[in-house]
Amino acid sequence: MASYQADQLKEQGNAAFRNGEYLEAEALYTQAVQKYSRNPLIFTNRANVRIRLMDWNGVVNDCSKSIEITGANAHNHKAWYFLGKHAVAKTLLTSNRQLGLHHPNEALTSALTAYDQVLHPQPTAKISPKDLETFSAFVLKCKKAKFAARDLERLRRQGDLRAELESLLETQRQRDLDEVTTQLGRSQLGNIEASERSHEITTTLDDKITSLRTVFGAADPAKHEAREVPDYVIDMITFEPMHDPVMTKNGHSYERATIYEHLKRSPTDPLTRDPLTIKDLRPNFGLRAACEAFWDSGASEWIADWS
């Protein structure tokens, strides 16, 4: 009986969420778990709302609770995904540089776990068609964040001036974003204003970093010019670096999620237009290793954009 009432409240919470009424949704989910605390989905839904409310500790708590209910090895890709999202956001928000370095690793681990769970779903898992594509893109984002932080730190320790300046700008960004979170917490800002402000801060910072690199690139091209990313690392469809490349019969490789999306619409080889299905694809371990090596070689420096 209690679990039924909880489900009703959860549905109401979902409706509120869809309407953008995040505080209302959170309150409803909270009532739901008070009625019945063993439904992992209510916790992941509340975690989702808390991401919008930028209540990072709340997100971690809810995801952990959800995973605890289902068991760490059981299928719960949403919880892992939200955990990953939290860790990435925390990287941006935290003003403690050391802490900031550790979180991208957690983010990437969570992202890879979520991706894997969507790729090899348990029979009871609820996967939506867009999940693989979403999670694949998120893995890429976490990779970029992880290696960006790591490479910057390494350069900074070497006394590289550009890296030092970028670090200072990053610290400034984190301070500004923390300020927004604080103001949101004190209800000095509305949800929409807060996310607009955060977006503005991030965009301004990205522009400054781009300008900085341009200037250094012009002054000392040998050392600072953005180098070309090797073609073999790049997916021919999205133009992004690959993390899980798969190969077709004629030897060309694509990012797994991307070629899956393509095959949904047209079961043909993108280059030759021969018939092609998912079953014909093979993982390309050699290329995957090459892509990993690319990331390790200070590659994040060469990829000027990440969002």
Place this chain on the structure above:
Amino acid sequence: MAGMSGKRLQKELAKIQGVLPPGISLVSAEDLREWQMDLIVPDNPIYPPDEEYRLRFHFSANYPIEAPEVVFMLLSNPERKIPMHPHIYSNGIICLDLLDKQGWSPVHNVESVCISIQSMLASNTKAERPPGDAEFVRSNRSRPRDINFLYHDPTV
């Protein structure tokens, strides 16, 4: 997914601002979803070398998995006509296998589409419209994918 098209279009834009094949130039891409390119056809008396043709590209959120919508534009200032071709309707709609569901592949890009259209024109020998052109232009006004290209009285 909007994410995929955004990233890909940004990168295409960066590349296209570099070197382009002769006769193809970027006019505008202020709205990442909608680009305009100018095309000149080499070595074909049907298309004078001083006559430029304007292509409008429209990208959905699923580009490049979904083909872009590519049409010729009729403009008065600057002057841009719709080239005469048995596969190009007088409202600018192009019949090209590359652009429809069966023929499109996500490894194509704006540049390759322009090159294909350019060579379709360059190899053409008949300065005519497709059969049933007038009827097609009349009857297709209601199709969702159709956009009104006419910026100027086409009889002038």
